[in-house]
Amino acid sequence: MSADKDMSSRGCDLDNEEEIAELMKRFYSDIAQDEMLGPFFNDVAQVNWDEHVDHIGKFWCRMLFGAGDYRGNPLEAHMRIHMLSPIRNENFQHWLELFQENVDSGWEGPYAQEIKRKAVKIALVHSRMITGEPLDVLLHITDKK
Numbered sequence: 001m002s003a004d005k006d007m008s009s010r011g012c013d014l015d016n017e018e019e020i021a022e023l024m025k026r027f028y029s030d031i032a033q034d035e036m037l038g039p040f041f042n043d044v045a046q047v048n049w050d051e052h053v054d055h056i057g058k059f060w061c062r063m064l065f066g067a068g069d070y071r072g073n074p075l076e077a078h079m080r081i082h083m084l085s086p087i088r089n090e091n092f093q094h095w096l097e098l099f100q101e102n103v104d105s106g107w108e109g110p111y112a113q114e115i116k117r118k119a120v121k122i123a124l125v126h127s128r129m130i131t132g133e134p135l136d137v138l139l140h141i142t143d144k145k
Helices: 017-033 038-044 049-065 074-084 089-106 110-131
Strands: none
Touching: 017 038, 017 049, 017 089, 038 074, 049 110, 074 110, 089 110
């Protein structure tokens, strides 16, 4: 994670839109600067970061709370990127590690654990569908005490 950000724990769960938005800001700030993943977003997809962070925040609100106005197909979006610049299993693994690290650095509770479980499932499915190979990953998702 970027050293210049305050990554102290917020002492709460990811149980509302504001907390999801904060996680997305922190996570995608790291992604934008990441040597492995940044080029997919900055150079290949040429994302508008403000729009992307908001859009993906809506995705996670839909995934966690079943609510919100997210519209899109994440697998299709990743397939388009893959056609321009191949995405490898290592990319999914690294994405997952950064995601879990960001969640663990700021949040704890049932929703924090659930978002990590859902991220694992998403990475596994996307990796399999895009690369044609399974993603061999075992992440230990434990409740923080």
